[in-house]
Amino acid sequence: MLYEEIARLKKLRNAVILAHNYQLPEVQDVADFVGDSLELALKAQEVDADVIVMAGVKFMAEMVAALNPDKVVIHPNSYAGCPLADFLNGGVLSGYRSKFPGEPLVVYVNSPIEAKASADYVATSSSAVKLVSRLGADRVLFGPDRNLAEFVAEKTGVEVIPVPPNGHCPVHEFLISRYYAEKALEEHPGAELVVHPEAPREVRRMASFVGSTSQMLEYVQRTRASKVLLGTEEGLAYRARKLAPGKEILPLNARAVCADMKKITPRHLLESLERLEPKVTLDPRIASRAREVIERSLELVRRG
Numbered sequence: 001m002l003y004e005e006i007a008r009l010k011k012l013r014n015a016v017i018l019a020h021n022y023q024l025p026e027v028q029d030v031a032d033f034v035g036d037s038l039e040l041a042l043k044a045q046e047v048d049a050d051v052i053v054m055a056g057v058k059f060m061a062e063m064v065a066a067l068n069p070d071k072v073v074i075h076p077n078s079y080a081g082c083p084l085a086d087f088l089n090g091g092v093l094s095g096y097r098s099k100f101p102g103e104p105l106v107v108y109v110n111s112p113i114e115a116k117a118s119a120d121y122v123a124t125s126s127s128a129v130k131l132v133s134r135l136g137a138d139r140v141l142f143g144p145d146r147n148l149a150e151f152v153a154e155k156t157g158v159e160v161i162p163v164p165p166n167g168h169c170p171v172h173e174f175l176i177s178r179y180y181a182e183k184a185l186e187e188h189p190g191a192e193l194v195v196h197p198e199a200p201r202e203v204r205r206m207a208s209f210v211g212s213t214s215q216m217l218e219y220v221q222r223t224r225a226s227k228v229l230l231g232t233e234e235g236l237a238y239r240a241r242k243l244a245p246g247k248e249i250l251p252l253n254a255r256a257v258c259a260d261m262k263k264i265t266p267r268h269l270l271e272s273l274e275r276l277e278p279k280v281t282l283d284p285r286i287a288s289r290a291r292e293v294i295e296r297s298l299e300l301v302r303r304g
Contacts, residue, residue: 002266002267002270003030003266005270006030006266006269006270006273009270009273009274010032010273013050013051013273013276014048014049014050014051015049015050015051015052015053015273016032016033016044016047016049016051016052016053017030017031017032017033017053017055017269018031018032018033018034018035018040018043018044018052018053018054018055018056018064019031019033019034019040019055019056020034020035020036020037020040020055020056020057020060020261021034021035021036021213021214021217021235021236021239022056022213022233022235022236022258022261023055023056023235023261023262023264024235024262024264024265025235025238026265026266027055027264027265027266027269028235028238028239030266030269031055032047034239035214036124036125036126036212036213036214037056037059037060037063037109037110037124038063038109038124038126038127039214040054040056040060040064041060041063041064041067041068042067044064044067044068044071044073045067045068049071050071050072051071051072051073051074051273051276052064052068052071052072052073052074053074053076053269053272053273054073054074054075054076054280055076055264055269056075056080056261056264057080057081057082057085057258057260057261058075058078058080058081058082058085058112059082059085059109059110059111059112059113061073061074061075061280062112062113062280062282063109063113063116063290063294064280065280065281065282065287066113066116066282066287066290066291066294067291067294069284069287069291072276072279073279073280074272074273074276074277074278074279074280075272075278075280076264076268076269076271076272076278077263077264077268077278078278079260079263080260080261080263080264081260082110082260083169083170083260084108084110084144084145084167084168084169084170084198085110085111085112085115085144086112087143087144087164087166087167087168088107088111088112088115088143088144088163088164088167089112089114089115090114090115090118092143092163092164093105093107093115093118093119093143093163094118096141096143096161096163097141100139100141100161103137103139103140103141103161104120104121104135104137104140104141105118105119105120105121105140105141105163106119106120106121106122106123106128106131106132106135106140106141106142107119107121107122107123107142107143107144108122108123108124108125108128108142108143108144108145108148109122109123109124109125110144110145110169111143111144113282113286113287113290114286115143115144116290116293116294117286117287117289117290117293119293120293121135121293121296121297121300122290122293122294122297123142123297124212125148125196125197125198125211125212125213125215126211126212126214126215127297127301128142128148128151128152128197129151129152129155129156130301131297131300131301132152132156132158132160133155133156133158134300134301134303135158135300137158138158138159139158139159139160139161140158140159140160140161141160141161141163142160142161142162142163143162143163143164143167144163144164144167145162145167145168145169145198146162146165146166146167146168147168147169147172147173147197147198147199147200147201147204148197148198149161149162149163150162150201151197151201151204151210168198169198171232171233171256171257171258172196172198172199172200172232172233172256173198173199173200175253175255175256175257176195176196176198176199176200176203176231176232176252176253176256177200177203178200178202178203178206180252180253180256181193181195181202181203181206181231181252182206184229184250184252184253185206185229188227188229188250190227191225191227191228191229191248191250192208192209192223192225192227192228192229193206193207193208193228193229193231193252194207194208194209194210194211194216194219194220194223194228194229194230194231195207195209195210195216195230195231195232195252196210196211196212196213196216196231196232197210197211197212198232199231199232203231207231208223208225209223213232213236216230216232216236216240217236217239217240217243220240220243220244220247220249221243221244225247226247226248227247227248227249227250228240228244228247228248228249228250229250229251229252230249230250230251230252231252232251232252232256233251233256233257233258233261234251234253234254234255234256234257235257235258235261235262236251237249237250237251
């Protein structure tokens with residue numbers, strides 16, 4: 001009955017539901033599209049819909065709204081935030097701008113809309129290496145994830161200054177640690193380890209592949225390994241099993257759960273479609289500036 005009502009309201013509102021790869025299985029199953037944050041924001045631009053329901057955390061809903069100013073964007077649970085994104089604010093960015101004048105400032109997509117509007121470029125975990133390598137700079141500022149900043153520096157040879165120095169995703173930092181990686185590999189001999197670049201360096205060095213959630217999904221489908229451990233938030237394993245049904249796919253740590261990602265339930269989707277709330281409302285000037293930065297960044301990555 002719940003899912004039938006969601007389907008009815010979607011049709012009535014001319015709405016689509018977008019869900020991030022880390023969402024609850026029952027939310028992924030009811031969504032029209034499942035993917036990473038940028039994939040979903042771009043998908044929202046393509047669909048013929050008046051209403052976009054973004055099942056993800058706050059920064060994702062903000063980005064969808066910034067890239068789709070002519071559509072109503074709903075974030076089903078406004079309490080679904082992101083501890084990593086919270087490391088960046090205007091004071092932090094202005095301080096680093098003053099300390100390193102003239103250096104390019106790249107912010108991770110996992111950041112508030114105000115940070116994106118204040119940056120020179122916006123990068124995703126899949127585009128960060130390519131984007132930084134194409135800037136032609138010897139040194140860049142990158143925030144808020146210090147592990148991704150370190151990964152970019154390793155891959156490009158560019159000096160990457162993490163902004164701030166302690167920015168991290170608690171799930172990747174503490175629950176995708178060396179301890180859990182060694183434990184999982186010991187329990188599953190012969191399994192291939194695939195991890196997200198937000199994971200600490202020692203775990204990345206243990207992996208067969210390091211990449212974004214979308215890149216991890218692509219790798220899982222093409223690898224010859226019959227068993228794969230995913231070093232990221234546990235929700236990705238559900239999506240990966242659907243895309244690669246012939247393989248045994250396990251989260252590196254089943255307790256690596258992002259509480260914020262799990263705050264959205266099918267009931268929230270239903271209520272948001274009924275009320276068209278909570279609506280994402282952005283300052284038009286900030287949204288316009290963020291959109292310019294995002295589009296410039298995409299153009300740079302796609303060039304050539």
